[in-house]
Amino acid sequence: MIPLLADSNEAVRLWAAAHCLEFALEPGAPVLEKFAVGPFGDLRATAAITLWLWREGALNVREGAGATSPSVGAWYARDHRGCETPVRIVHNISKRVDEADRELLKLLAMKADDSEFVTIRIDEADPRWPEVARWVAEQNPVDIYWTEFTNEEVAAARWVRLFTDWMHGYPQPEDDYAELTYGATGCGKCAVGRVQRAPFRLKGEPRWGRRGIFQLFWVYSEFFVRPEVWKEVFRPLGVEARPVLNRKGTQELRTVVQLVANEQVSVATADLLHAICPVCGERKYLPHRRGPFPSLLAEPGSHYVKTTQWFGDGGEAFQETVISNALMRALVAHAARGAKGWPVADADMKRVDPTVKAFGGT
Numbered sequence: 338m339i340p341l342l343a344d345s346n347e348a349v350r351l352w353a354a355a356h357c358l359e360f361a362l363e364p365g366a367p368v369l370e371k372f373a374v375g376p377f378g379d380l381r382a383t384a385a386i387t388l389w390l391w392r393e394g395a396l397n398v399r400e401g402a403g404a405t406s407p408s409v410g411a412w413y414a415r416d417h418r419g420c421e422t423p424v425r426i427v428h429n430i431s432k433r434v435d436e437a438d439r440e441l442l443k444l445l446a447m448k449a450d451d452s453e454f455v456t457i458r459i460d461e462a463d464p465r466w467p468e469v470a471r472w473v474a475e476q477n478p479v480d481i482y483w484t485e486f487t488n489e490e491v492a493a494a495r496w497v498r499l500f501t502d503w504m505h506g507y508p509q510p511e512d513d514y515a516e517l518t519y520g521a522t523g524c525g526k527c528a529v530g531r532v533q534r535a536p537f538r539l540k541g542e543p544r545w546g547r548r549g550i551f552q553l554f555w556v557y558s559e560f561f562v563r564p565e566v567w568k569e570v571f572r573p574l575g576v577e578a579r580p581v582l583n584r585k586g587t588q589e590l591r592t593v594v595q596l597v598a599n600e601q602v603s604v605a606t607a608d609l610l611h612a613i614c615p616v617c618g619e620r621k622y623l624p625h626r627r628g629p630f631p632s633l634l635a636e637p638g639s640h641y642v643k644t645t646q647w648f649g650d651g652g653e654a655f656q657e658t659v660i661s662n663a664l665m666r667a668l669v670a671h672a673a674r675g676a677k678g679w680p681v682a683d684a685d686m687k688r689v690d691p692t693v694k695a696f697g698g699t
Contacts, residue, residue, distance in 0.1 A: 342368050349454060352431055355387050355479040370554060373504065387481060388504065388554070424628050425485040426461040430469070432478030441472060460485075484628055486680055494680035496637075497665050498630040499560065499658045503675040505551040509538040509584040514555075517586075527614040528654035529621055529647045537561075538582045542592045549673035557655035558643065560596045562673070567594050570667045574640040600638060602659065603645040604631040605682075612650075624648045624657075629682035633659070640664040 341353035342365065351372055357365025372384030432438065434455045442448075445465045447457050459469055473480055491497060508514035515531075517538070523531030537559070543551065549566045552559065562571070567578045578594040609631065610623045625631055640663060643656040659681060668676040 346454070347372075349433065351384055351387075352433060352454060352479055354384075355431075358387075373554075387479070426482060426627060427458065427485045428461070428469075428473075428480055428482040429456060429458050430473060430478050430480050431456040432476060438472075438476065441468075445469065483626060484679075490680055491665065491678040492662075494629075494665075494678070495662050495683060496633060496659050496681040497662070497678035498681060499660045499665075500677045500679060501550050501552050501560065501675045502677055503548050503551040504554055505543055505561075506539060507554050508556055509540055514538065523654075524614055524617040524619060526616040526652065527619065527621055528649070528652055529614065529617060529619040531654070533559075536580050536582045536586075536589075537595060538584050538586055539590060539593070540584050542590055545592065548675045549671070550668075550675040555653075557649075557653070558658070560658065561593050562596060563592060564594050566671065566673050567596065570671050570673060571596060571641065571664070574661075574664050574667065576639075576641040576664075596641065598639075598641050598643040598658065600642040601645045601656070602637050602642050603634040604657075605634060606631065606646060619647070621647050621649055621654055623650060629680045630657070630659075632682040637661070 342350055342357070344350050344353065350368060354365040354368035354372075357368075366388070369384045369388050373388055432455060433453050434442070438455075442455070442457070445468060447459075447465070447469075457469075459466060463469075508518065510517075514537075518533060518535055519531040520534040522534065523529060537553070537556070539553075543561070545563060550560055550562045552561070561581065562578075564578075567576070571578070577597040577599065579597055580589040581593050581595055582589060606622060609625055611620050612623075613620050637659070640661040642659050644659065645656075647654045647656055649655055660678075665676075665678045
Protein backbone atom coordinates (compact mmCIF):
# COMPACT_ATOMS: atom_id res chain seq x y z
CA MET A 338 0.00 0.00 0.00
CA ILE A 339 2.72 2.48 0.95
CA PRO A 340 4.40 2.41 -2.51
CA LEU A 341 1.09 3.63 -3.98
CA LEU A 342 1.55 6.89 -2.04
CA ALA A 343 4.06 7.81 -4.75
CA ASP A 344 1.83 6.79 -7.67
CA SER A 345 1.65 9.26 -10.55
CA ASN A 346 -2.17 9.28 -10.32
CA GLU A 347 -3.33 11.76 -7.67
CA ALA A 348 -6.56 9.85 -7.04
CA VAL A 349 -4.60 6.66 -6.38
CA ARG A 350 -2.31 8.49 -3.92
CA LEU A 351 -5.35 9.81 -2.07
CA TRP A 352 -6.99 6.35 -1.97
CA ALA A 353 -3.80 4.73 -0.68
CA ALA A 354 -3.32 7.42 1.97
CA ALA A 355 -6.83 6.82 3.31
CA HIS A 356 -6.10 3.10 3.66
CA CYS A 357 -2.80 3.88 5.40
CA LEU A 358 -4.74 5.52 8.23
CA GLU A 359 -5.69 2.01 9.33
CA PHE A 360 -2.14 0.75 9.80
CA ALA A 361 0.48 3.45 9.26
CA LEU A 362 -0.23 7.03 10.23
CA GLU A 363 3.08 8.06 8.70
CA PRO A 364 3.24 8.70 5.81
CA GLY A 365 -0.48 8.34 5.00
CA ALA A 366 -1.85 11.27 6.99
CA PRO A 367 0.64 13.84 5.62
CA VAL A 368 -0.35 12.90 2.06
CA LEU A 369 -4.02 13.56 2.86
CA GLU A 370 -3.16 16.76 4.70
CA LYS A 371 -1.25 18.03 1.65
CA PHE A 372 -4.28 17.37 -0.57
CA ALA A 373 -6.54 19.05 2.02
CA VAL A 374 -4.72 22.38 1.68
CA GLY A 375 -4.08 22.07 -2.05
CA PRO A 376 -5.95 23.61 -4.99
CA PHE A 377 -9.73 23.76 -4.75
CA GLY A 378 -11.47 20.76 -6.29
CA ASP A 379 -12.74 17.25 -5.64
CA LEU A 380 -9.40 15.91 -4.36
CA ARG A 381 -9.08 18.70 -1.79
CA ALA A 382 -12.66 18.23 -0.61
CA THR A 383 -12.33 14.43 -0.41
CA ALA A 384 -9.06 14.64 1.54
CA ALA A 385 -10.44 17.16 4.01
CA ILE A 386 -13.59 15.09 4.61
CA THR A 387 -11.54 11.89 4.94
CA LEU A 388 -9.29 13.43 7.60
CA TRP A 389 -12.25 14.89 9.46
CA LEU A 390 -14.24 11.66 9.48
CA TRP A 391 -11.17 9.61 10.40
CA ARG A 392 -10.48 11.65 13.51
CA GLU A 393 -14.19 11.47 14.38
CA GLY A 394 -14.36 7.70 14.08
CA ALA A 395 -16.59 7.60 11.01
CA LEU A 396 -14.04 6.51 8.40
CA ASN A 397 -14.74 2.86 7.55
CA VAL A 398 -11.75 1.42 5.69
CA ARG A 399 -10.77 -1.94 7.13
CA GLU A 400 -13.91 -3.71 8.28
CA GLY A 401 -16.38 -2.73 5.57
CA ALA A 402 -19.81 -1.17 5.93
CA GLY A 403 -21.61 -4.47 5.69
CA ALA A 404 -19.94 -5.71 8.86
CA THR A 405 -20.31 -2.61 11.00
CA SER A 406 -23.29 -0.53 9.90
CA PRO A 407 -26.65 -0.99 11.60
CA SER A 408 -29.87 -0.45 9.72
CA VAL A 409 -30.87 3.12 9.07
CA GLY A 410 -34.22 2.29 10.57
CA ALA A 411 -32.65 2.24 14.03
CA TRP A 412 -32.29 6.02 14.05
CA TYR A 413 -34.95 8.72 13.93
CA ALA A 414 -34.97 12.49 14.26
CA ARG A 415 -37.82 14.83 15.08
CA ASP A 416 -38.64 17.28 12.30
CA HIS A 417 -40.00 20.83 12.56
CA ARG A 418 -43.55 19.51 12.89
CA GLY A 419 -42.63 17.22 15.78
CA CYS A 420 -42.88 14.08 13.61
CA GLU A 421 -40.29 11.32 13.77
CA THR A 422 -38.57 10.75 10.44
CA PRO A 423 -35.80 8.29 9.46
CA VAL A 424 -32.26 9.60 9.60
CA ARG A 425 -30.23 9.23 6.41
CA ILE A 426 -26.87 7.46 6.55
CA VAL A 427 -24.93 8.33 3.39
CA HIS A 428 -21.80 6.56 2.12
CA ASN A 429 -19.15 7.89 -0.24
CA ILE A 430 -17.29 4.78 -1.44
CA SER A 431 -14.05 4.94 -3.46
CA LYS A 432 -12.10 2.09 -5.01
CA ARG A 433 -9.70 1.18 -7.77
CA VAL A 434 -11.99 -1.12 -9.78
CA ASP A 435 -11.50 -4.10 -12.07
CA GLU A 436 -13.85 -5.58 -14.68
CA ALA A 437 -15.73 -7.68 -12.10
CA ASP A 438 -16.40 -4.55 -10.07
CA ARG A 439 -17.63 -2.73 -13.16
CA GLU A 440 -20.02 -5.56 -14.03
CA LEU A 441 -21.52 -5.49 -10.53
CA LEU A 442 -21.88 -1.73 -10.57
CA LYS A 443 -23.50 -1.96 -13.98
CA LEU A 444 -26.01 -4.53 -12.72
CA LEU A 445 -26.81 -2.24 -9.80
CA ALA A 446 -27.23 0.71 -12.18
CA MET A 447 -24.42 2.57 -10.39
CA LYS A 448 -22.61 5.07 -12.55
CA ALA A 449 -18.93 4.25 -13.11
CA ASP A 450 -16.82 5.91 -15.78
CA ASP A 451 -13.82 4.38 -17.54
CA SER A 452 -11.24 5.60 -15.04
CA GLU A 453 -9.51 3.09 -12.79
CA PHE A 454 -10.59 4.92 -9.65
CA VAL A 455 -14.35 5.14 -9.04
CA THR A 456 -16.38 6.92 -6.36
CA ILE A 457 -20.05 6.20 -5.71
CA ARG A 458 -22.48 7.83 -3.30
CA ILE A 459 -25.37 5.86 -1.82
CA ASP A 460 -27.93 6.20 0.96
CA GLU A 461 -28.55 3.21 3.25
CA ALA A 462 -32.25 3.63 2.49
CA ASP A 463 -31.51 2.86 -1.17
CA PRO A 464 -32.82 -0.65 -2.08
CA ARG A 465 -29.41 -1.39 -3.62
CA TRP A 466 -27.62 -0.77 -0.33
CA PRO A 467 -27.59 -4.40 0.98
CA GLU A 468 -25.80 -5.60 -2.16
CA VAL A 469 -23.41 -2.63 -2.12
CA ALA A 470 -22.71 -3.27 1.58
CA ARG A 471 -21.75 -6.87 0.82
CA TRP A 472 -19.46 -5.67 -1.96
CA VAL A 473 -17.84 -3.15 0.42
CA ALA A 474 -17.28 -5.87 3.05
CA GLU A 475 -15.63 -8.14 0.46
CA GLN A 476 -13.58 -5.59 -1.49
CA ASN A 477 -12.48 -3.26 1.32
CA PRO A 478 -12.73 0.12 -0.44
CA VAL A 479 -12.51 3.49 1.31
CA ASP A 480 -15.97 4.00 2.81
CA ILE A 481 -16.67 7.46 4.20
CA TYR A 482 -20.07 7.67 5.83
CA TRP A 483 -22.04 10.23 7.78
CA THR A 484 -25.54 11.05 8.97
CA GLU A 485 -27.29 13.61 6.79
CA PHE A 486 -29.79 15.91 8.47
CA THR A 487 -32.10 18.40 6.83
CA ASN A 488 -32.03 22.09 7.72
CA GLU A 489 -35.41 21.57 9.37
CA GLU A 490 -34.04 18.79 11.58
CA VAL A 491 -31.14 20.97 12.68
CA ALA A 492 -33.51 23.89 13.30
CA ALA A 493 -35.80 21.73 15.44
CA ALA A 494 -32.99 20.51 17.72
CA ARG A 495 -32.79 22.25 21.08
CA TRP A 496 -29.05 21.59 21.14
CA VAL A 497 -26.60 20.76 18.35
CA ARG A 498 -23.04 19.56 18.15
CA LEU A 499 -21.03 22.29 16.44
CA PHE A 500 -18.66 21.34 13.64
CA THR A 501 -17.19 23.05 10.61
CA ASP A 502 -16.45 22.14 7.02
CA TRP A 503 -13.23 24.22 6.98
CA MET A 504 -10.04 22.84 8.54
CA HIS A 505 -7.41 25.55 8.18
CA GLY A 506 -3.75 25.04 8.93
CA TYR A 507 -1.90 23.71 11.98
CA PRO A 508 -1.08 25.05 15.45
CA GLN A 509 2.37 26.60 15.60
CA PRO A 510 5.11 25.70 16.02
CA GLU A 511 4.11 22.25 14.83
CA ASP A 512 6.83 20.35 16.69
CA ASP A 513 6.12 21.67 20.17
CA TYR A 514 2.78 23.49 20.06
CA ALA A 515 1.29 21.10 22.65
CA GLU A 516 3.90 21.93 25.28
CA LEU A 517 3.61 25.67 24.58
CA THR A 518 -0.20 25.67 24.60
CA TYR A 519 -1.10 23.07 27.22
CA GLY A 520 2.01 22.92 29.37
CA ALA A 521 2.36 19.67 31.29
CA THR A 522 -1.38 19.01 31.49
CA GLY A 523 -2.99 15.90 30.05
CA CYS A 524 -1.83 12.34 29.50
CA GLY A 525 1.33 11.99 27.42
CA LYS A 526 -0.03 8.89 25.71
CA CYS A 527 -3.74 9.50 25.05
CA ALA A 528 -3.88 13.34 25.43
CA VAL A 529 -6.99 13.21 27.66
CA GLY A 530 -7.13 16.00 30.23
CA ARG A 531 -5.25 18.73 28.39
CA VAL A 532 -5.99 22.23 29.69
CA GLN A 533 -5.09 25.28 27.65
CA ARG A 534 -2.55 27.48 29.43
CA ALA A 535 -1.51 29.88 26.65
CA PRO A 536 -2.97 31.28 23.40
CA PHE A 537 -2.73 29.25 20.22
CA ARG A 538 -0.29 30.42 17.58
CA LEU A 539 -0.83 30.47 13.81
CA LYS A 540 1.50 31.12 10.88
CA GLY A 541 -0.34 34.34 10.13
CA GLU A 542 -3.71 35.91 9.49
CA PRO A 543 -6.21 33.36 8.10
CA ARG A 544 -7.24 33.69 4.48
CA TRP A 545 -10.92 33.89 5.32
CA GLY A 546 -12.51 34.53 1.96
CA ARG A 547 -16.23 34.48 2.74
CA ARG A 548 -15.91 32.07 5.66
CA GLY A 549 -16.47 32.95 9.28
CA ILE A 550 -15.35 29.96 11.40
CA PHE A 551 -12.72 27.22 11.24
CA GLN A 552 -10.82 24.58 13.19
CA LEU A 553 -7.15 23.62 13.11
CA PHE A 554 -5.83 20.23 12.15
CA TRP A 555 -4.85 18.33 15.34
CA VAL A 556 -6.95 20.66 17.53
CA TYR A 557 -10.54 19.46 17.38
CA SER A 558 -11.81 20.87 20.67
CA GLU A 559 -11.46 24.50 19.60
CA PHE A 560 -13.12 26.89 17.15
CA PHE A 561 -11.75 30.11 15.68
CA VAL A 562 -13.83 32.96 14.24
CA ARG A 563 -13.54 36.42 12.81
CA PRO A 564 -13.66 39.10 15.55
CA GLU A 565 -16.83 40.57 14.04
CA VAL A 566 -18.53 37.16 14.11
CA TRP A 567 -17.70 36.85 17.80
CA LYS A 568 -18.97 40.39 18.55
CA GLU A 569 -22.21 40.02 16.60
CA VAL A 570 -23.10 36.36 17.20
CA PHE A 571 -21.31 34.87 20.19
CA ARG A 572 -20.72 37.75 22.62
CA PRO A 573 -24.42 38.71 22.89
CA LEU A 574 -25.07 35.15 24.12
CA GLY A 575 -22.33 35.27 26.72
CA VAL A 576 -19.56 33.43 24.85
CA GLU A 577 -16.08 34.72 25.62
CA ALA A 578 -13.07 34.85 23.30
CA ARG A 579 -9.30 34.84 23.71
CA PRO A 580 -6.60 36.20 21.40
CA VAL A 581 -4.58 34.19 18.89
CA LEU A 582 -0.87 34.92 18.40
CA ASN A 583 1.54 34.84 15.48
CA ARG A 584 4.00 31.96 15.13
CA LYS A 585 6.65 33.52 17.37
CA GLY A 586 4.10 34.43 20.03
CA THR A 587 5.09 38.10 19.91
CA GLN A 588 1.95 39.67 18.44
CA GLU A 589 -1.82 39.21 18.55
CA LEU A 590 -3.43 38.50 15.19
CA ARG A 591 -6.03 41.06 14.11
CA THR A 592 -8.51 38.96 12.14
CA VAL A 593 -9.09 35.90 14.34
CA VAL A 594 -10.06 35.01 17.91
CA GLN A 595 -10.61 31.70 19.68
CA LEU A 596 -13.98 30.91 21.26
CA VAL A 597 -13.99 29.94 24.95
CA ALA A 598 -16.30 27.44 26.62
CA ASN A 599 -16.58 27.98 30.38
CA GLU A 600 -18.96 25.09 31.05
CA GLN A 601 -18.93 21.34 30.51
CA VAL A 602 -21.87 18.95 30.22
CA SER A 603 -22.04 15.16 30.35
CA VAL A 604 -23.69 13.14 27.60
CA ALA A 605 -25.29 9.69 27.55
CA THR A 606 -22.55 7.16 26.83
CA ALA A 607 -24.33 3.79 27.09
CA ASP A 608 -24.18 3.23 23.32
CA LEU A 609 -20.68 4.61 22.75
CA LEU A 610 -17.60 2.45 22.24
CA HIS A 611 -14.61 3.41 24.33
CA ALA A 612 -11.03 2.54 25.20
CA ILE A 613 -9.22 2.92 28.51
CA CYS A 614 -5.71 4.36 28.45
CA PRO A 615 -3.17 1.94 29.98
CA VAL A 616 -1.15 4.89 31.33
CA CYS A 617 -3.66 7.27 32.92
CA GLY A 618 -6.69 4.96 33.15
CA GLU A 619 -9.00 7.58 31.60
CA ARG A 620 -11.79 6.60 29.23
CA LYS A 621 -11.91 7.93 25.66
CA TYR A 622 -14.93 7.40 23.40
CA LEU A 623 -14.98 6.74 19.70
CA PRO A 624 -16.92 9.65 18.21
CA HIS A 625 -20.60 9.02 17.54
CA ARG A 626 -21.52 9.62 13.91
CA ARG A 627 -24.64 7.49 13.32
CA GLY A 628 -27.85 9.30 14.12
CA PRO A 629 -28.29 12.21 16.54
CA PHE A 630 -25.50 13.05 18.94
CA PRO A 631 -26.03 11.47 22.41
CA SER A 632 -28.43 13.32 24.68
CA LEU A 633 -27.28 15.70 27.40
CA LEU A 634 -27.60 14.48 30.99
CA ALA A 635 -28.34 17.97 32.32
CA GLU A 636 -29.45 21.30 30.93
CA PRO A 637 -26.47 23.61 30.26
CA GLY A 638 -26.55 27.04 31.81
CA SER A 639 -24.84 28.67 28.83
CA HIS A 640 -25.15 28.59 25.06
CA TYR A 641 -21.65 27.28 24.23
CA VAL A 642 -20.33 24.27 26.17
CA LYS A 643 -17.95 21.33 25.86
CA THR A 644 -18.62 17.74 26.75
CA THR A 645 -17.17 16.32 29.94
CA GLN A 646 -16.31 13.21 27.96
CA TRP A 647 -13.26 13.00 25.72
CA PHE A 648 -13.44 11.55 22.21
CA GLY A 649 -10.89 10.37 19.67
CA ASP A 650 -8.61 7.48 18.83
CA GLY A 651 -4.95 6.68 19.43
CA GLY A 652 -2.97 9.74 20.51
CA GLU A 653 -5.76 12.18 19.66
CA ALA A 654 -8.28 13.38 22.21
CA PHE A 655 -10.82 16.17 22.08
CA GLN A 656 -14.03 17.35 23.70
CA GLU A 657 -17.07 17.90 21.51
CA THR A 658 -18.67 21.34 21.44
CA VAL A 659 -22.43 21.68 21.95
CA ILE A 660 -24.35 24.90 21.29
CA SER A 661 -27.93 25.99 21.87
CA ASN A 662 -30.62 26.35 19.26
CA ALA A 663 -30.50 30.11 19.83
CA LEU A 664 -26.79 30.26 19.03
CA MET A 665 -27.15 28.02 15.97
CA ARG A 666 -29.97 30.24 14.77
CA ALA A 667 -27.80 33.32 15.26
CA LEU A 668 -25.01 31.74 13.19
CA VAL A 669 -27.48 30.97 10.40
CA ALA A 670 -28.89 34.51 10.50
CA HIS A 671 -25.39 35.97 10.31
CA ALA A 672 -24.55 33.67 7.39
CA ALA A 673 -21.32 32.59 9.10
CA ARG A 674 -20.06 30.23 6.43
CA GLY A 675 -18.40 27.10 7.70
CA ALA A 676 -20.60 26.58 10.77
CA LYS A 677 -22.53 23.29 10.79
CA GLY A 678 -24.91 21.76 13.29
CA TRP A 679 -25.46 18.09 14.21
CA PRO A 680 -28.68 17.57 16.23
CA VAL A 681 -28.35 16.33 19.79
CA ALA A 682 -30.88 13.68 20.80
CA ASP A 683 -33.57 15.20 23.00
CA ALA A 684 -34.22 14.00 26.54
CA ASP A 685 -36.07 15.16 29.62
CA MET A 686 -34.13 18.10 31.02
CA LYS A 687 -34.18 19.59 34.50
CA ARG A 688 -34.83 23.10 33.20
CA VAL A 689 -36.05 24.53 29.89
CA ASP A 690 -34.60 27.76 28.54
CA PRO A 691 -37.57 29.77 27.19
CA THR A 692 -35.28 31.70 24.81
CA VAL A 693 -34.46 28.55 22.82
CA LYS A 694 -36.81 28.32 19.82
CA ALA A 695 -36.66 26.82 16.36
CA PHE A 696 -35.21 28.93 13.56
CA GLY A 697 -37.73 31.52 12.52
CA GLY A 698 -39.57 31.30 15.85
CA THR A 699 -40.95 34.32 17.62
